[in-house]
Amino acid sequence: MPQIILIELVNLIDRTKQSTQTTGRNVRNIGTQTIVEKLKSTEITNKQQPSKDSKQAQPYFISFEKCKGNARFQFFTGLDIRDFEALFELLGGDNVIRSLKQKYNLNDFDPRYSKVSGRDRLFLFLIRLRRGVPLDDLAEITGIGRSYLGDLLYIMTRHIYLTFKSMESNFFPTAAQQEKNKPKPFKPFRNLRIILDGAHFFTETPTNFEQQGNTYSLYKHHNTFVVVVGISCQGAVTFVSPAFEGNMSDKKAVLESGLLERLDEGDAVMTDRGFDIAGELLDIGVRLYKPPSLGDRNKLTGDEEILTKAIAAGRIYVEHIIADIKDNRLLQGVIPLLLLPVISDLIYIAGYLCNFKLSRIHACKKNIRE
Numbered sequence: 001m002p003q004i005i006l007i008e009l010v011n012l013i014d015r016t017k018q019s020t021q022t023t024g025r026n027v028r029n030i031g032t033q034t035i036v037e038k039l040k041s042t043e044i045t046n047k048q049q050p051s052k053d054s055k056q057a058q059p060y061f062i063s064f065e066k067c068k069g070n071a072r073f074q075f076f077t078g079l080d081i082r083d084f085e086a087l088f089e090l091l092g093g094d095n096v097i098r099s100l101k102q103k104y105n106l107n108d109f110d111p112r113y114s115k116v117s118g119r120d121r122l123f124l125f126l127i128r129l130r131r132g133v134p135l136d137d138l139a140e141i142t143g144i145g146r147s148y149l150g151d152l153l154y155i156m157t158r159h160i161y162l163t164f165k166s167m168e169s170n171f172f173p174t175a176a177q178q179e180k181n182k183p184k185p186f187k188p189f190r191n192l193r194i195i196l197d198g199a200h201f202f203t204e205t206p207t208n209f210e211q212q213g214n215t216y217s218l219y220k221h222h223n224t225f226v227v228v229v230g231i232s233c234q235g236a237v238t239f240v241s242p243a244f245e246g247n248m249s250d251k252k253a254v255l256e257s258g259l260l261e262r263l264d265e266g267d268a269v270m271t272d273r274g275f276d277i278a279g280e281l282l283d284i285g286v287r288l289y290k291p292p293s294l295g296d297r298n299k300l301t302g303d304e305e306i307l308t309k310a311i312a313a314g315r316i317y318v319e320h321i322i323a324d325i326k327d328n329r330l331l332q333g334v335i336p337l338l339l340l341p342v343i344s345d346l347i348y349i350a351g352y353l354c355n356f357k358l359s360r361i362h363a364c365k366k367n368i369r370e
Contacts, residue, residue, distance in 0.1 A: 062142050064123040077126035078328070083356040087122065091163055094118035100155050116144070116152070124149070125156040129350065132329025154342065161345040164352045171238050171352065175267050178233045185314045186233040189289050193267040194230040194238055194259075196275060197318040198250045199325065201225045201243070201347065203335045217246035225335075227347050228253050229325070231318045240351035243344040250274045260284060270314060324357070325350045 067073060074080045079087065091097060097118030124142065127133055135153075139146040164171075175193040186192055205223050206212050215223040224246030230239030241257035254260070254277055263269070265285035271277070278288045291311050292304040300308065326332060328350045335343060 064117070064119040067123070076131055077123065078130040078353060079126065079356055084122070084126075087353075087356065088119060091118075091122065091160060097121055097156075097159070100159055121152055121156055125153055125160070128153055129328050129330050129346065132332065157342050157345050157349070160349050164349065171236070171355075172262060173232055173238065174264070182233050183235075185310075185317075188310055189268060189270065189314070191266055191268045191287070192233055192270060192289065193263065194232065195270040195315060195318045196228060196230045196239075196254070196259075197272060197315065197322060198253065198274070199227045199229055199322045199347075200246060201227070201326075201331055201335055201343070202333065203246075203340075203343075204337045206337060211245075214245040214247050220246065222246075225343060225347075226250075226253055227344075228257050228259070229318060229322055229351060230259070231321055235317050235321075237321055237351045237354050240348045243347055251276050255280065260286075270311060272315065321351070321354055324354045 067076075068081055068084075070076075073084075077084060088097075094117060098116075098121075124138065128135075128138060135146060135150055139149045142149070144152075173193075175191040178193065186195075200217060200220050201224060202220070203215060203223050203225055206215060212223065215225070217224040217226070225243040226246050226248055227243050228239070228241040228250070229237065232238045239257075239259060239262075241253060241259070244253050244256065248256075250272075251274075254275060260280060263281075263284060263286050268287040268289055269277075269281060270289040273291050273293060275288075275290060278290075281288050289311060291308045292300060294300060325347065328346075330339075331347065331350060339346065
């Protein structure tokens, strides 16, 4: 019966050490095969020797079924098994996911690939997003062709994004709906509907001079994309804007994102000082909560200091959400320009996947009670 790659790797290292001790050879002289090739040859040998429990050995493929019982499943996917199954059903289940169309080269097509289940496709997408596994590496450890795997992951990205997008109105509760069980940090702010902040994601320097200037952020001193993220009073992600070029101001990003069209008269918005949108919000009857500016004065008044601290106590939770989004390794460091066509989709998905976790606000309240 084929063994998991990690066990094979350990066994291979042990055999190599024993061989080195008995023959005095250097580890690098064990042969011309790489470790991956050695593992593959071991797997092929296992396939040629059917186990007693099954008539036919399983294919060389790391799947959801093989890994779902692993204690570190959540570490690699960002979701526990229950949340994974909930997301899987939300996306339509196996029949919908496997019916998604994709292009492949018939000359290189392996019939085994058509048997990749819907759960496996979602599983591979989450590993790619959460752990940032390079496409070549992921293709190697799964036994799926790189080109086919790239198409599969792209289709899953679009499907998850469009599914979440179709439910966007359900993710945007009214101010009245948020009044019930409103957390303590937000109780002083009446009719508060959304808390906003901007997030910058580093990217490679484009070769086009115009794009270089448009993506260069004077704030981050790097080429970036900027995204506006909003949460509810309960700490759930309720808004994620498209990714804009990093040279765009926070104000313009909010105006271009379409957020103002979704607000109702009488609502209130909480932001940092950099969001100079008070005039635009006033025009639609929406109030803005943001820290007061010092201006030409030497210090703030007592009331202004109290307001500043109260806003900071609430805004910290949207900063936590941004940190959670950036916990996905595919979005860390300098994002390659090859991901430019799907960068907005990936950030959007990463944002709404945060809603599958326990809210940091409720987690803090639980820790305090304990």
